[in-house]
Amino acid sequence: QVQLVESGGGLVQAGGSLRLSCAAASGRTFSSYSMGWFRQAPGKEREFVAVINWNGGHTYYADSVKGRFTISRDNAKNTVYLQMNSLKPEDTADYYCAARNIIFTATSSRDYDYWGQGTQVTVSS
Numbered sequence: 001q002v003q004l005v006e007s008g009g010g011l012v013q014a015g016g017s018l019r020l021s022c023a024a025a026s027g028r029t030f031s032s033y034s035m036g037w038f039r040q041a042p043g044k045e046r047e048f049v050a051v052i053n054w055n056g057g058h059t060y061y062a063d064s065v066k067g068r069f070t071i072s073r074d075n076a077k078n079t080v081y082l083q084m085n086s087l088k089p090e091d092t093a094d095y096y097c098a099a100r101n102i103i104f105t106a107t108s109s110r111d112y113d114y115w116g117q118g119t120q121v122t123v124s125s
Contacts, residue, residue, distance in 0.1 A: 009119030
C-alpha cells in the first residue's frame with residue numbers, strides 16, 4: 001500500500017510556473033515504483049501528463065506539455081516532482097500523482113495502482 005499526497009497547486013498567470021510535489025509513504029522502497037502525473041480538467045477525462053521510471057533515468061511526456069514540464073524524483077525523500085513552466089490556461093486541471101507497482105513506465109491510468117487526492121492548478125489568461 002502507498003499513500004500519496006500532492007502539494008504545490010494554486011493560481012498562476014499564463015506564462016508563470018509552479019512546482020508540484022508528491023510525497024509517498026509506503027512499506028516498500030519508493031524506488032520500487034514508477035511514478036506518473038495525470039490531470040483532469042472539468043468535464044474531461046483524466047489524461048496522462050508525464051511519467052518517470054524507478055531511478056529517474058527514463059521520462060516521457062504528453063505532447064501537450066513536452067518542453068514545458070519536467071518530471072523528476074528524489075528517492076531519498078520519497079518524492080516525485082512536476083516542474084511546470086510557461087503555463088497556459090489549458091493546463092488548468094486537478095493534477096494527480098500515481099504509483100505503479102513495477103519499475104517500468106506506463107501512460108495509461110489503468111496501469112497505476114495507487115493515486116493521490118489531487119492538487120488544483122488554475123492558470124488565468
